[in-house]
Amino acid sequence: MTDAREPLLTVEQLHVSYGSIVAVRDLDLEVFPGEIVTLLGPNGAGKSSTLNAIMGCTRASANAIRFDGADVRDEPVERRVRRGMALSPEGRQVFENLTVMENLRLGGASQGKAHGGPAAFDEVTELFPILRDRRDQQAGTLSGGQQQQLAIARALMSRPRLVLLDEPSLGLAPTIVDAIFELIAKLHDRGITIVLVEQNVTRSLEIADRGYVLEGGRVVMSGTAAELHEAGDELVGAYLGIGG
Amino acid sequence: MTDFLQQVINAISLGGTYALLALGLAIVFSIFGLINFAHGDLMTIAGYTIFFSLQAGMPFLLAALLGVLAAGVAAVLMERVAFRPLRGEGVPTLLLASLAVSIILQTLFQTLISARPKAIPTPSVLTSTVSIGSLNIAVVQIVSIGVTLMLLAALSWCLRKTTLGIAMRAAADNFPVVRLMGINANRVIAMAFFVSGILAGAAAVLWVAARGSVEPAMGLLPMFKAFIAAILGGLGSLSGAVVGGFALGAIEIAFQALLPESLGRYQDALIFVAVILVLVWRPNGLVGTGHDNGIRLKISRLRRRGGGRSEAEAAS
Numbered sequence: 309m310t311d312a313r314e315p316l317l318t319v320e321q322l323h324v325s326y327g328s329i330v331a332v333r334d335l336d337l338e339v340f341p342g343e344i345v346t347l348l349g350p351n352g353a354g355k356s357s358t359l360n361a362i363m364g365c366t367r368a369s370a371n372a373i374r375f376d377g378a379d380v381r382d383e384p385v386e387r388r389v390r391r392g393m394a395l396s397p398e399g400r401q402v403f404e405n406l407t408v409m410e411n412l413r414l415g416g417a418s419q420g421k422a423h424g425g426p427a428a429f430d431e432v433t434e435l436f437p438i439l440r441d442r443r444d445q446q447a448g449t450l451s452g453g454q455q456q457q458l459a460i461a462r463a464l465m466s467r468p469r470l471v472l473l474d475e476p477s478l479g480l481a482p483t484i485v486d487a488i489f490e491l492i493a494k495l496h497d498r499g500i501t502i503v504l505v506e507q508n509v510t511r512s513l514e515i516a517d518r519g520y521v522l523e524g525g526r527v528v529m530s531g532t533a534a535e536l537h538e539a540g541d542e543l544v545g546a547y548l549g550i551g552g
Numbered sequence: 553m554t555d556f557l558q559q560v561i562n563a564i565s566l567g568g569t570y571a572l573l574a575l576g577l578a579i580v581f582s583i584f585g586l587i588n589f590a591h592g593d594l595m596t597i598a599g600y601t602i603f604f605s606l607q608a609g610m611p612f613l614l615a616a617l618l619g620v621l622a623a624g625v626a627a628v629l630m631e632r633v634a635f636r637p638l639r640g641e642g643v644p645t646l647l648l649a650s651l652a653v654s655i656i657l658q659t660l661f662q663t664l665i666s667a668r669p670k671a672i673p674t675p676s677v678l679t680s681t682v683s684i685g686s687l688n689i690a691v692v693q694i695v696s697i698g699v700t701l702m703l704l705a706a707l708s709w710c711l712r713k714t715t716l717g718i719a720m721r722a723a724a725d726n727f728p729v730v731r732l733m734g735i736n737a738n739r740v741i742a743m744a745f746f747v748s749g750i751l752a753g754a755a756a757v758l759w760v761a762a763r764g765s766v767e768p769a770m771g772l773l774p775m776f777k778a779f780i781a782a783i784l785g786g787l788g789s790l791s792g793a794v795v796g797g798f799a800l801g802a803i804e805i806a807f808q809a810l811l812p813e814s815l816g817r818y819q820d821a822l823i824f825v826a827v828i829l830v831l832v833w834r835p836n837g838l839v840g841t842g843h844d845n846g847i848r849l850k851i852s853r854l855r856r857r858g859g860g861r862s863e864a865e866a867a868s
Contacts, residue, residue: 418734
């Protein structure tokens, strides 16, 4: 069904290495508009490296990284952001010495005053009421869950069409994890396309349309969320690093 | 009492000049990881610009503005030519590069202009004094304090209220993520250098107005003092640089006033001892915290994020 449409993001033969260590090899990936696609796999499987390469934060080689029909391979991060891509990085990485408001303002900086300003702030904080209450608080003093919300909100301030979320539930209490996944579902309802990197396999497959399982920098399995769910045992094998 | 007030004014005006310089060093260091040893030469560039502008018959105020602007532009050029190719290379490489820039510039001044000091006639308004009660204050000191406070206030406003200013503060915190916001990394860095150059230029105007000459190595001593001030306040912290500048000014003036004449020639050594004692008491500086201080932290942070080098290459 999705095949009839043009993918929003196409990655062909992605290769990422740090010195002599190969993090990602021969990775192909397609994301269609409106989808949630999840990247699963054990630590060090290359999930974060893949997201960073898509965004241009890491040096990488690929046959193509196409976003909305344009090859962005040689473009710097900032131009990719202006095209409508955004990354909420692993470990949240909010600007700790800046206030919540200042963090969000920088998130919208690429959009100019007309789009990144108060209108975007209202729109985004509608999803994150806590951030509105804490707008003048230093981001470093927020709780982990609040910082994660801020990291996602900051990514949304540029009004992206594609959001890459790197381990948004990492290190958060179970109730907060629930809230974060609810939030991702809400973003999906708003028509935002999402690539979700997660350790939490079950929760991810619950909300995702499709998924890729990575191990040792390669895709070892891919399919719809239902297919991957059925392949549960094999998936666990890949996770523990003994199968696949 | 009058004497004491006089010394306080001396301390504020000298400390203010150090503060401007230290702040320029700190802005560049906090964003770029560079301790810019060519920072003092920006002062010298401003000094020569003032000298040649006056020679061309311009009024002092215009010459001073041109000097400030020249230092700002020179700082941006310095980054573009010498430091951008080395971006992400680590503190020692950058530091040596800036030392090279400094030596090249000083040699150029010596061969192209003159090894000897050039006199810069200060306008008589600046050299006059005003009397407030029994207090005689040199106008140049009042101007110096006024300019310093105005610049600090303006910069503080920019860093808090403008997007580029907020981006500069964020860049000191976490540079790679600033780029994730779609903000042009080169623009933030160029702006940081421009601001540091402007501050050095302003310090040069105050320096030259108080001393009346410019020479090839003019910037060397104030640059070292500013470096000490920045460390005293907490390297990498902007407010620390300002505090450190004023603190160093106060220490210097206090020693000048209080030391018996026989110890006068040990003055600088004693000042350094005082600074060392402060650092023993507070190793991260007066304002610095473990967080925004420390070169080691900065490098390890860059490495953890996939290496500054690849990021730098993507930026250029």
